[in-house]
Amino acid sequence: MALNRVIARLDIKKNRLIKGMHLEGWRFLPKPANEYCKHYYQNGIDEIIYIDVVASLYGRDALIDIIKESTNDVFVPITAGGGVKSVDDAWALLRAGADKVAVCSAAIKNPKLIEEIADRFGRQCMVLSIQAQKNETTKKYDAYYDIGRENSGLDALEWMKEGVKLGAGEILLTCINTEGTRKGYDLELIEAASKLVNVPLIASGGAGTMDHVSDAMKRGANAAALAHAFHFNTIDIQDLKSHLREENIAVRKG
Amino acid sequence: MRVGIIDYGMSNLLSISRAIEKIGARVELLENPDKLVQMDKVILPGVGAFPKGMKSIREGGFEDAILAYAKTGKDFLGICLGMQMLLSQGQEIEQTDGLDLIEGECLDLPKTDSTGNINIVPHVGWEKIENFVDSNFTELDNSYMYFVHSFYAKPKNTGDILCTSSFGDLTFASGIQMENVTGFQFHPEKSGEKGLNLLTKFLNK
Numbered sequence: 001m002a003l004n005r006v007i008a009r010l011d012i013k014k015n016r017l018i019k020g021m022h023l024e025g026w027r028f029l030p031k032p033a034n035e036y037c038k039h040y041y042q043n044g045i046d047e048i049i050y051i052d053v054v055a056s057l058y059g060r061d062a063l064i065d066i067i068k069e070s071t072n073d074v075f076v077p078i079t080a081g082g083g084v085k086s087v088d089d090a091w092a093l094l095r096a097g098a099d100k101v102a103v104c105s106a107a108i109k110n111p112k113l114i115e116e117i118a119d120r121f122g123r124q125c126m127v128l129s130i131q132a133q134k135n136e137t138t139k140k141y142d143a144y145y146d147i148g149r150e151n152s153g154l155d156a157l158e159w160m161k162e163g164v165k166l167g168a169g170e171i172l173l174t175c176i177n178t179e180g181t182r183k184g185y186d187l188e189l190i191e192a193a194s195k196l197v198n199v200p201l202i203a204s205g206g207a208g209t210m211d212h213v214s215d216a217m218k219r220g221a222n223a224a225a226l227a228h229a230f231h232f233n234t235i236d237i238q239d240l241k242s243h244l245r246e247e248n249i250a251v252r253k254g
Numbered sequence: 255m256r257v258g259i260i261d262y263g264m265s266n267l268l269s270i271s272r273a274i275e276k277i278g279a280r281v282e283l284l285e286n287p288d289k290l291v292q293m294d295k296v297i298l299p300g301v302g303a304f305p306k307g308m309k310s311i312r313e314g315g316f317e318d319a320i321l322a323y324a325k326t327g328k329d330f331l332g333i334c335l336g337m338q339m340l341l342s343q344g345q346e347i348e349q350t351d352g353l354d355l356i357e358g359e360c361l362d363l364p365k366t367d368s369t370g371n372i373n374i375v376p377h378v379g380w381e382k383i384e385n386f387v388d389s390n391f392t393e394l395d396n397s398y399m400y401f402v403h404s405f406y407a408k409p410k411n412t413g414d415i416l417c418t419s420s421f422g423d424l425t426f427a428s429g430i431q432m433e434n435v436t437g438f439q440f441h442p443e444k445s446g447e448k449g450l451n452l453l454t455k456f457l458n459k
Contacts, residue, residue, distance in 0.1 A: 002377075002378070002379030002380060002381055002401075003379060003380040003381075003398060005379070005380070041446075044446070046380065046446075068268070071268050071269055071272045072272055072276075073276075075269075075272075075273055075276070075443060075444060075445070075446055075447075075449060075450060076400070076444060076445070076446050077400060077444050094266055095266060095268075096268070097266065097268045097269055097272075099269075099402075099444065122301075122376060122402075122404075123376060124376045124378045124402050169376065169378065170378075198372065198374055199374065200378065200379070252380045252398045252446075253398070254398070254446045254447060254448060
């Protein structure tokens with residue numbers, strides 16, 4: 001059995017790490033993004049996710065530079081996303097040292113892109129990023145895009161299933177309602193999603209305590225992405241891994 | 255020490271180059287076969303499909319140079335697709351002759367286990383490597399490495415299995431070795447400090 005993974009999610013703007021709430025109200029953190037990334041690697045992180053939240057406005061050069069720089073010191077898998085609109089965009093990130101690409105908006109607008117990236121680089125490279133927000137009227141989850149600004153009108157879970165059929169090898173499932181709140185992942189969403197697909201599922205949005213992370217994994221997440229808790233050093237990576245082991249969740253020692 | 259990394263257009267060379275440099279060795283990217291024989295160690299990386307990989311090696315004129323280098327007795331390492339191509343044959347897409355440095359073939363990972371449970375292919379993630387037979391590497395027994403693959407190596411001689419890992423209820427050769435030719439299915443350059451440690455042991459062996 002492959003191990004459950006603890007992932008650091010770094011949302012970036014230009015070369016700076018940022019953190020928001022509900023995917024908005026972004027604030028800059030003091031140091032360059034790379035320094036956080038290197039620190040997480042040295043503390044035993046299993047994987048890194050970089051999402052450039054302004055790539056669609058300013059292009060991906062900043063993200064490419066950050067990834068290249070990261071490969072000097074970071075020797076675990078890196079997923080990169082933000083404004084990936086074509087196979088060529090994906091290739092530019094992979095060539096810079098990323099192992100996988102995360103695609104959200106462009107996949108909603110052009111689902112064939114999922115197929116094209118999977119065909120060219122393998123399914124494992126194609127991470128479908130889903131920004132889900134609960135619709136209080138329908139009680140279902142809508143799939144948003146453009147960093148949580150636009151509602152696609154698609155049902156997030158149906159879209160996820162469709163994306164896996166098209167070739168997505170992994171799901172990055174961000175719940176907009178819980179993102180940045182530190183009140184815990186949306187366990188209902190995670191459980192529903194994990195029952196629908198058999199590719200790895202990364203829970204994202206809302207981790208504030210170590211129990212939040214173990215709860216998400218018990219409800220079906222194969223990996224948990226943390227941002228705030230790592231960036232503001234409220235959860236230590238090694239402490240989290242010890243906690244997960246105590247909860248009988250297998251994670252890598254490292 | 256001069257470590258040559260073969261650049262035949264099938265791989266992101268940055269990660270493996272940076273990992274070797276981190277360890278403290280000098281990396282030379284080999285875009286043509288001429289300098290191969292001057293290297294102290296040579297690495298064949300690779301991501302992608304077996305037939306295209308072999309085609310690129312042959313078109314780049316690397317095949318004869320690799321075979322000649324292997325005869326010198328200096329260490330040669332294949333990683334991922336680079337490991338699979340060390341074998342006699344690959345069955346991915348169509349049967350294709352490999353470098354045949356280690357007898358055996360490269361087969362599809364099974365889509366189900368022996369009881370019919372679905373195995374998820376490609377096999378991606380951190381998996382244990384164990385049962386090392388070479389004392390250079392035994393310290394890394396039971397460590398976790400990062401895998402991304404849909405095919406696996408089946409050496410003809412079990413003596414060429416360097417270490418094993420599990421996929422569903424299949425035990426497969428995650429490392430193979432015959433004399434100076436070594437292959438890893440996983441990516442040591444993406445496997446954290448244990449991965450760097452393993453690469454260090456390869457360079458020092």
